[in-house]
Amino acid sequence: xxxxxxxxxxxxxxxxxxxxxxxxxxxxxxxxxxxxxxxxxxxxxxxxxxxxxxxxxxxxxxxxxxxxxxxxxxxxxxxxxxxxxxxxxxxxxxxxxxxxxxxxxxxxxxxxxxxx
Amino acid sequence: xxxxxxxxxxxxxxxxxxxxxxxxxxxxxxxxxxxxxxxxxxxxxxxxxxxxxxxxxxxxxxxxxxxxxxxxxxxxxxxxxxxxxxxxxxxxxxxxxxxxxxxxxxxxxxxxx
Numbered sequence: 001x002x003x004x005x006x007x008x009x010x011x012x013x014x015x016x017x018x019x020x021x022x023x024x025x026x027x028x029x030x031x032x033x034x035x036x037x038x039x040x041x042x043x044x045x046x047x048x049x050x051x052x053x054x055x056x057x058x059x060x061x062x063x064x065x066x067x068x069x070x071x072x073x074x075x076x077x078x079x080x081x082x083x084x085x086x087x088x089x090x091x092x093x094x095x096x097x098x099x100x101x102x103x104x105x106x107x108x109x110x111x112x113x114x115x116x
Numbered sequence: 117x118x119x120x121x122x123x124x125x126x127x128x129x130x131x132x133x134x135x136x137x138x139x140x141x142x143x144x145x146x147x148x149x150x151x152x153x154x155x156x157x158x159x160x161x162x163x164x165x166x167x168x169x170x171x172x173x174x175x176x177x178x179x180x181x182x183x184x185x186x187x188x189x190x191x192x193x194x195x196x197x198x199x200x201x202x203x204x205x206x207x208x209x210x211x212x213x214x215x216x217x218x219x220x221x222x223x224x225x226x227x228x229x
Contacts, residue, residue, distance in 0.1 A: 004159070031215070033216065035219075040125075040221065041222075042122075042207075042219030042220050042221050043160065043205070043217075044219070048216060056216065091159055093159075095215070101148070101165065102148075102150065102162070102165040103148055103150065103165070103209055103215050104162040104165070105162070105215075105217060106162070107152075107159030107160045108159050109157065109158055109159045110159055
């Protein structure tokens, strides 16, 4: 399977704990995106990488959130001191580099985080 | 403020009939629009897209129409099939280097046999 994979698929944690999610993009894709989706809403952009460089961060990404993409391959998203408001589906997407239509991003299945 | 809006949270149609899903946007700087389909427990999958310089794009049973003056786009599915039942998201892209997408809230389509 050459699609985008995310682990874990589900995570339940207690408020105040740290959590880390992993995303493995499609291997030849240079760009990697993180989105967050809450119930009844569409995905909201969090951050994106071009290879290993983090080039854009949304204002939604508070100081408790950090993302990395070492060596331009897989990426991790860490949330420190989780809050109940962090409960959401965290989606990862990847795309080839360049400005070619249709600008499609390929999404993984997501990691559902529940903070109790 | 929501820059991309899907005002109908749900839509129910009979198999074989046309499904029309609507999307409105507020920012004139969007230069490209995409529709994604999402099944439960899966990530969104790309369906069809349209550039802001066009007003129609067709792919099989799916057609997207863009009305720039009204800042409105729609997705037509003809004929609708039960397998089309899913949540449909409209997304828009700014003309910038990152190509980040701004999504609407989604419309749940139910196609009844």
